[in-house]
Amino acid sequence: MSDIIQHLPAIALRGTTILPDMIVHFDVSREKSIKAIEKAMVQDQKVFLITQKDPETEEPAQEDLYRIGTIAEIKQLVKTKKNLIQVLVEGEKRGELLRFDENSLYLEAEVALFEEEEEEPEGNVKEAMLRGIKELFVRYCNENPKLSKDLAGQILELEEVQKVIDQIAINLPMKYEDKQRILEAVSLEERYEVLGSILCNEIEIMQIRMDLNSKVKERVDKNQRDYILREQLKVIREELGDQDTLSEADQFKEQVAKLKASKEVKEKINREIERFKNAAGMQAEAGVIRSYIETLLSLPWDKVSRDNRNLKKAQKILEEDHYGLEKVKERIMEFLAVRTLTKKGESPILCLAGPPGTGKTSIARSVARALDKEYVRMSLGGVRDEAEIRGHRRTYIGAMPGRIANGLIQAGVKNPLMLLDEIDKVSSDYKGDTSSALLEVLDSEQNKKFRDHYVEIPLDLSEVLFIATANDLQTIPRPLLDRMEIIEISSYTQNEKEHIAKEHLIPKQMKAHGIKEGQLTISDEALKEIIAGYTKEAGVRGLERKLGEICRKTARRILEDKEETVCVDKENLESFLGRARYTYQMKNKTDEVGIVRGLAWTSVGGDTLQIEVNLMPGKGEFLLTGQLGDVMKESAQTGISYIRSVAGEYGIKPEFFQKHDLHIHIPEGAVPKDGPSAGITMATAMLSAITNTPVKANVAMTGEITLRGRVLPIGGLKEKLLAAKNAGMKKVLIPFENQADVEELDEEITGGMKIVPVKTMKEVLKHALA
Template identity: 60%
Template sequence: MKLPVVALRDMTVLPGMLMHFDVSREKSISAAEYAMNEDRQIFLTCQKDENTEDPEEDDLFRTGTVGTVQQIMKLPDGIIRVLVKGKERAILKKLTALEPCLMGEVELMPCCRDVVEEEQEAMIRTLKDGIREYAQLNRAFGEGAVKSLLTYQTLEGLIMELMIRLPMSNDQRQALLEQDSTCGRFYMLSGFMQTEGEILQLRREIQDRVKERVDQNQKEYVLREQMKVIHEELGDDDASDIRHYEEALDKLKAGQEVKDKIRKEIHRLSAMPNGSQEGTVSRTYIETLLELPWQKLSRENRDIKKAEKILNEDHYGMEKIKERILEYLAVRHFTGEAGGSILCLVGPPGTGKTSIARSVARALDKKYVRVCLGGVHDEAEIRGHRRTYIGAMPGRIVTGLKQAGVGNPLMLLDEVDKVSNDYHGDTFSALLEVLDSEQNSHFRDHYVELPIDLSRVFFIATANTLDTIPRPLLDRMEVIEVGSYTENEKYYIAEDYLLEKQRKKNGLKEGMLSISEAAMRKIIHNYTREAGVRGLERRIGEICRKTARELLEQNRTQVKITAGNLVKYLGKEKIQFDAANEDDQVGIVRGLAWTSVGGDTLEIEVNTMPGEGKIQLTGQLGDVMKESAQAGISYIRSVGSEYGVPEDYFEKHDVHLHIPEGAVPKDGPSAGITMAVAVLSAATNRKIRADLAMTGEITLRGRVLPIGGLKEKLLAAQMAGIHLVLVPEKNRRDVEELSSEITKGMEIVFVSHMDEVLKRSLL
């Protein structure tokens, strides 16, 4: 037959099926109208790809259905609705025309009957049993449809009806349509009903389980609400606490792992009896976790000029530290992340290490937390106690975060050099993870038991000395030295900061107290002896207190402090600096020393007397200093003949080396050349320059080795009125970094061998 062809999208029409569909394509509309005008016969087949707009022969399934067009109804937008009834299975031989509609040669291909009568009855019963089982599982398969299907007595009729009624996909219907044997269709339908039945069974079981779980949750919710009412009636606070914890958890900014942990703890607490000791421990733990700033961050200042202004307002000098902080800000501006290194401010007490950290926090708009590590000897102080112990609490780092309330504060680790170790564990090793920028993003506190991100914390550590800090810990920090202040720096610090601070502290208004420049400089020079300004601040505070009393008792309005009346307020001068010797002497030379409160000068004396070659060292010298003395004497003995010392001199004379202030312990590798010069002077009876000071270590061959603390030593030399200072050649770059204020009025000579030292020293 030659029939018009309609290509259907995702739809298969089966023989015996009455259905309607909408047609919008011109060719399909023309085919339907052509059929309606002729004998109403039309060939319906499905296209392989529903997205194909203009299908050709290769785009269509060969097997389709010849149907009768029952009705055509026009809809808006050029769409028509076609009602057809499928009649016979047919095969499309070829398309004979593509315009104005698809026309094709179609051959009717009824299904082949290949079932004998004995098998037919068995197949009918099998299908009817399958229908009953399927209908029990699929409630949408109506009772009327089941009754209608069960009335069929022929296998072909039952199969055709099942093909129409079962909710199959288009692909399954197409496969059934292409199956040309009754037996094949039977097995396909049986398999479909069995598979669908198993899927429906599993689906019902899943729905039952879901319903059971929902019912259980609903039951628990009702019971909890009842318990809340009961607890409220009894005046029990536990229920309100748990409700408060749950509300706080909902508002908490934290990761899913943290929230799950807290939720689990709250559930455990709700199951504990009232007033139990375990409940108290659990409650403390929950409150700690809820108070920690897991993902809460504060906004920081990114304005580098504003930060520089604040730093200059709060502190005088300290250029290196200010430069490093501004570099941190600049890096933060470009990366958006915290700068990697951890700063360690090292210097004598009172030089402003702690206050600079507070000032940095203000400049960066960060929360400030101070953690004092002086005397901490228990590892648990850093990592926290395990919750199995009674009285367990988090470590100081986590406690600091909790105090700050944000995850990116500035945390000051004060006195990191005074941490001690004992049987409680290695505290320095615990600090390694905290101060390692590569590891601290997942710091684990033993109490919290959850990873805490410390990478956003800006750590600043302070220390008086690096000697007691282990090398691995020191390697994780960027060390910035905060040196001693010059007298000029102390004067400006006192004028700009300390005086105003003490005025306010003692309730004095502006104008009530004035201190002249000469008086302030005298306070610095003759009433304090320190590297920093802590003692200076105390002296100014003492003046303020006595001023307040004087104003009150004598009914005065103003007090002026001058160099002349300073004794009245502070008493006699407390400090007398050793001045340079007025006369050149034999066996006396001035050395330079570093102390924890700044630099100092040491007058080394050597005397020789007839004896048996004994060497006596006095003045509480440490082991290092004793060894330097021995090395210096050995060198002088080896070169003594060049300076006129008899070869048997040291065998017939005893040498006594003494450093005054015998009650003060002295040690350090920087007085070797000083002691060697004093020994040679005493042995040769040659005088040493009175206005000379020196520092440097000596080797057995007379080489001069570099030393540390040069800034403090040169300050001490300047205060003592020294004009000539001998410094190791390898310390030249350290001197070049110092300001001219420190080296003003002094001639600094760099030496690399004892020959140069002796040439400059002996007259």
């Protein structure tokens, strides 16, 4: 750098750098820059051009500019429009910016000039530099075909290192930062190194770009080739008539993309879709694969519905739908409370057990409504093939998924309420054990990965709320019963039946038969008579049928006789339903010898059994009549053995049993009777006949007897006590161990009767004999 310092008008350039010997034009729009050009034109047309570090800066200070710039001569000015001038300049020398004069209207720079360029290197150094820079330039030209060949030829013809370097720097398309680096390289050696570095970098970038372009081209070529082949294949398939298979496969692919399922499930379905594509032309195989894919796409793999967590709303729905059934409602509310607290909770497997018509199936539907769950009912009555539960293997013709998988498809979510109706009526044959197949379904440890033979992919049943119904728990295999939580639904009382009829059955039947509110009224006395005289059942199914019969006759009267309102009372009930069919066998009016009232459980509720014993001279024969089952016959044998063992205590002579015949009869001989709860009743009747002691007419009893006279517990106590109440009994003898069952019963059942727990036969006789 020389000691010569000049004061020149300066222009700050944005995004461009001008080198010495470079002729270039640029636009000027800033006011200060225009003033600087005007000042230069007045003087010697010299201007100092210096580049901004940040092109976005509007009013650059000294620190915003590079240190080295170019002194240039203005060759031409063209004013294109207001506040815009196009300037043509030629770079002359490098200069270093010392400072700006900030007081003037334009930028006035104090510039230190650089001395003239050093001389060309000589000898081998010059040749080495010349060959090196030209070689890099040739490589650059080979990689960049856009560069003018004439220009490249002219540069390569030059034999001076300085001119070659300057011409390459001037004519090469490069960023202004790179040109600034060349400008700041004052010595020839520095410029050689900087330009060589820039050329090497550009060559490498262009090579990488070419590699990427070739890869992209290869991929595009492959895609183009695949497209052409697919189009040809499509034409071939159209000729063969297989176009439907291809379009179906594409539809399946779209459905898989939208399916809520795990990666493994989607991979399995995609493999089957590929098989389906390849099976085009083989209609039978394609049909089988199509059915399988449609089944997999229909299953709700990860699709769930949101359960209701509002306990008050659930309680309200359960109360609206069913009268009574407190245990069931309480258990469902407990489940809902646990589910709300844990956010998930394992779904219990409930089994509602009770007589027909007590509302077990409708309870399940009501629970589904209370929990906002999808409801699926599956009837298992008469199912004997294991494949009904697990599905058929796909190797069989006509294979299909099992009922569980079909239930999930029907529900559309993986967490429905699934009702297994009549689970006590499944059976087995040579095709497999159905109840054993249900073990995996109802075991919370196994059903997380339930494997349907047809689906093959494990299904998650852990979020399904299973509710089973059964009439008789005795027929359910023990392992299956062990996996379920049993909720007993016993017979309805008279009062409960009245409430159910008023709140549910009558409105339901009126709506079903098109009868508007107010057109039919049924009095309370008539309703009681219908329940007592026209139905004999544990539930309310028969009662509903009788109410339906009344509604049908009412509809006819409204249309034929033009009656506006129909009132059914006790007096005109026969005109609607005919004569009463049932009467309760009331208690005997007087105490009698050898006649005892026993209590029995039947499938339609409780009933009383009048056991009669007659004593006749004979040879010690023992007769049993009235269609008694083996258990009752054995109870009678046990009873007579007990009586003979204590004969001395009641003054019975030993030879009495050899000289008299004993005949036990239970009326209604056409009705089969069996069960383990008539032991104490028959023993009391026999002892009454033998000792000629009357039995109290207002006492009923139930319980099994042992050879030593102990009284064993029985089942169905609620139904038996209901029967005793209906028969007008005042005292009922029950086994001592059944006391806990009595505590669970309502006052409505036990009110007006004295319930006496007994441990031994002596206590029974003490209360029963007059």
